[in-house]
Amino acid sequence: MNYDCLIVGGGIAGLQAAIQLGRYKHKVLVLDSNDGRSVICKNYHNILGYPDGVSGPELRGLGKKHAESLGVEFVHEKVEQAEKADGGFVVSSESGNKYSGKRILLATGVMDRMPPFPELMPCLGISVYVCPDCDGYEVKDRRTLVLGSGNAGANMAITLSYWTNDLVFINHEKKPADQELLEKMREKNIEYVEETIDRVLAEDDKFKGVRLESGKEITGDRGFIAFGGNEIKSGLAKQLGAERLENKHILTDPRSKMTSVQNVWAAGDVAAHSEQVTIAMGEGAQAAIWIHKSLLQDKN
Structure with missing residues (x-):
């Protein structure tokens, strides 16, 4: 199946983008390895609407349920390879499965270097x-x-x-x-x-x-x-030829969140910005709006 958009990463940015694209009635697949920052955070305290805090797993659960109600599909896959293909992109997972889409959003995030305690x-x-x-x-x-x-x-x-x-x-x-x-x-x-x-x-x-x-x-x-030395999960962007900063964060257009490569977007902590849940939400929605605009242009 050729999806309208592949979203790599089912964290906060990826989920918000999935919800927005689902509301646009696009065929969307989220590939999530379930090992991001939001998986391990037991409480976020600075999010509008949650004065007593909300855990990462709770937010993720709500977001996935919301996106699925809009027809968005999810697979538990760790994406190892991304490449351009006719009319879009193909990603290959660690388990050997391949998925194709007309657009791709990288919402792969960052992982802090944690001591082994x-x-x-x-x-x-x-x-x-x-x-x-x-x-x-x-x-x-x-x-x-x-x-x-x-x-x-x-x-x-x-x-x-x-x-x-x-x-x-x-x-x-x-x-x-x-x-x-x-x-x-x-x-x-x-x-x-x-x-x-x-x-x-x-x-x-x-x-x-x-x-x-x-x-x-x-x-x-x-x-x-x-401890410093956080892992910036932008390897797929490098494979696709997208411009990255020296610290490996992905550069995006401020207005659309598209990378330097046509039809490749990036949102959330992996992009070059302040690493915040609320910003990740905004960037996910922003990227989705412009992905939608680009898909409409294909039909005209």
Whole structure:
């Protein structure tokens, strides 16, 4: 089957685009590997309409149900290859299946580099966070531990000093931080610990602190992850020849969200913008509107 649009990624941007395209009565297929940021976030706090927060899985579930009610199809597939074909594009999945479409939207997202502590996972979005713009407010006046590495961790600690004066940066990987950042942390009375973390201390979704390799325990009410080196999932854009920044985010037209390649769109965290759920929603809808316009032109 040749779909009107293939959407690679069933996160927030992909789902919002799918809903919009479904309302336009287009034949749409969402290919989702179910391993994005929104899968693991237990609570988003800064979304209109959800003053008490909403989890990533809940948003995804609502979005998928909404899109399916409009005729959008979903497959659980990890796309490995994307290429141009006659009249559109063909994508190949890890399992060997191929899917074709006239248009393609890349909503593949970003994945944070997380330390290998399973105790962190239930806490994400509830008492441990990754984005200061999304959740800096959640650590307001609370003792907060930044679990990180080098400059990424130092910068996060400095950023969070806007919300709280009780901060500890634990440089788990012992990667050197720039002297300028170390001095700025001293100025802001941010405690600096350069030692490997042995274990994260948590009770269900409540972060309590860490135990260091030396056996010393450092307690805290909230945690922030800042290891740098996040994975920008833009490999398919590279295969299709779309322009990317040096940091691998995909460049798009501000008005239409189309990439530098005709009929290839990108939306959400994989694109070059501030990584926010609300922005991903907007970009997904925006891309879908222009995908619709382009499909109408084919019929004229």
